[in-house]
Every structure is written in structure tokens, then in C-alpha cells.
Amino acid sequence: MLLETTQIKQRLPFIDLIRGITIIEMISYHFLWDLVYLYNADIPWYKSHGAYIWQQSICWTFILLAGFSWHLGKKHMKRGLWAFGGGVVISLVTAIVLPNDRVRYGVLTLIGSCILIWILLDKVLKKIPAGVGVSVSFVLFLILRSWTKQDPIQLSLSDNLLNVTWLKSVLAYIGFPQAGFSSTDYFPLLPWIFLFATGYFLYSFLQEKGLINRLFGK
Incomplete structure (x- = not known):
């Protein structure tokens, strides 16, 4: 138990390096986004499939690291609220400045939500064998x-329910966007919560094998 606590308190330099590189990539991506959509810069590549893969790789890395790093800190409530709050701020700002390209339920909202949900699930998930957790989650x-x-899942709702704005928002947040929903950065709970779970179980799996410090430590 003492060994486990010591490992949790350690920083993992390689993980910090990956996180730092990903942050630089994120800043670069959004800098180009500003140039293209705010200043009408002509950068054809930015709208190509290659740019989409770049954007997805940044988000995948952030979500995996968020799940992985759950084990490396204790202030989960604070981290979760900060991330979720950051997502709300981005949604509000884009709704005002870029109403036609607003961000709804973006990656920060997702990460914040996952962290807050894990506060409730952590004790239960610890009972699942890590190898099984990694495989099933991924x-x-x-x-x-x-x-x-390929085809966003839409639930069959009555006309009365379709007119309930808050219900449509909740469904979109979970992963069931209804007709008319749009977002330039959409990361609902489904399927992305399972990528967060993959990172969470991956840490436990590597720790069980004694590989955490060997792979990511000094």
C-alpha cells in the first residue's frame, strides 16, 4: 500500500512530455482555426482529411491521458469542475462570437464530465481486472x-418531447444528437467515455506489471 501511494505521488516525466507536446499541438491547431474562421485566411490544408486526423489525434491523446492521469492526483473534484467550466466558457463565447460555428459539448466538457463521473465509479471500477477493463473499454x-x-444515433421521440429543448440538449450531451444539432467540436459521453476508461485501466494494468516507472518514469 505504501508503494502504491508513493507511485501515485510521483510525477511521470514522459507523460508530462506527451501532455506538453499535445498542448502545443492544440494551441497550434486553434491558432490556425482562428486564422481560417475569424480572419478568413486561405489555408486549404486545414479543411483536409489530414487536418482532421491531426485534430482527432490531439483529442484522443488528451482523453487517454485524462483517464491515465486519474491515478496521479487527488483533487478530482477541482480538476473536473475546472475542465467542465472551461468547456462551458468556450460554448458561451463561441455562441456569442461565432453562432454559426459554436462549440457544444467539446473535449473539455467531456473530460470534466468523465472526471466527475469517476468520483462516483472509481471504487467499483477498481474491482474489475485491469486487463479486462482495458480490452473491453477500447x-x-x-x-x-x-x-x-457513420450515422449519429437518433432516438425516436414524440413530437412533444422533440420540442423540449433541455431534453434534446441532454440527449446530445450523452451521444444522441437530434435533427438540427450542430457543433464544431463535439465529444459526447458516448463513445468517448470509453476512451477515458481505456486510459484509466491502462494505468492500472501497467502498474500491476510493474511497468509504470520503467516506461514513463525517470
């Missing part, structure tokens, strides 16, 4: 990601 993510990418 497979579920890939399956749901494939389905939602």
Missing part, C-alpha cells in the same frame, strides 16, 4: 465510435 469505444461516426 473495444466498446471502437464499436460505438464507428457507429456514431
Whole structure:
């Protein structure tokens, strides 16, 4: 138990390096976004499939690291609220400045939500074998990601329910966007919570194998 506590308190330099590189990439991506959508800069590549892959790689890395790093800190409530709050601020700002390209339920909202949900689930999830958790979480993510990418899941709702704005917002937040929903940065709970879970279980799996410090330490 003492060994586990010591590991949790340690910083992992390689993880910090990956996080730092990803932050630089995120800043670069959004700098180009500002040039293209705010200043009408002509950068054709930015709207290409290659740029999409770059954007997705940044987000995948952030979400995986967020799940992985759950074990490395204690102030989960604070971290979760800060991330979720950051997502809300971005949504409000883009709704005012860029109403046609607003961000709704972006990656920060997702990460904040996952952290807050994990406060409730952590004790239960610790009972799941880490290897099983990694495998099942990643497979579920890939399956749901494939389905939602090709054809977003829409629930059959009555006309009365379709007119309930808050219900449509909740469904979009979970991963069931209804007709008319749009967001330039959309990361709902499904399927992305399973990528967060993959990172969470990956740490536990590597720790069980004694590989955390060997792979990511000094």
C-alpha cells in the first residue's frame, strides 16, 4: 500500500512530455482555426482529411491521458469542475462570437464530465481486472465510435418531447444528437467515455506489471 501511494505521488516525466507536446499541438491547431474562421485566411490544408486526423489525434491523446492521469492526483473534484467550466466558457463565447460555428459539448466538457463521473465509479471500477477493463473499454469505444461516426444515433421521440429543448440538449450531451444539432467540436459521453476508461485501466494494468516507472518514469 505504501508503494502504491508513493507511485501515485510521483510525477511521470514522459507523460508530462506527451501532455506538453499535445498542448502545443492544440494551441497550434486553434491558432490556425482562428486564422481560417475569424480572419478568413486561405489555408486549404486545414479543411483536409489530414487536418482532421491531426485534430482527432490531439483529442484522443488528451482523453487517454485524462483517464491515465486519474491515478496521479487527488483533487478530482477541482480538476473536473475546472475542465467542465472551461468547456462551458468556450460554448458561451463561441455562441456569442461565432453562432454559426459554436462549440457544444467539446473535449473539455467531456473530460470534466468523465472526471466527475469517476468520483462516483472509481471504487467499483477498481474491482474489475485491469486487463479486462482495458480490452473491453477500447473495444466498446471502437464499436460505438464507428457507429456514431457513420450515422449519429437518433432516438425516436414524440413530437412533444422533440420540442423540449433541455431534453434534446441532454440527449446530445450523452451521444444522441437530434435533427438540427450542430457543433464544431463535439465529444459526447458516448463513445468517448470509453476512451477515458481505456486510459484509466491502462494505468492500472501497467502498474500491476510493474511497468509504470520503467516506461514513463525517470
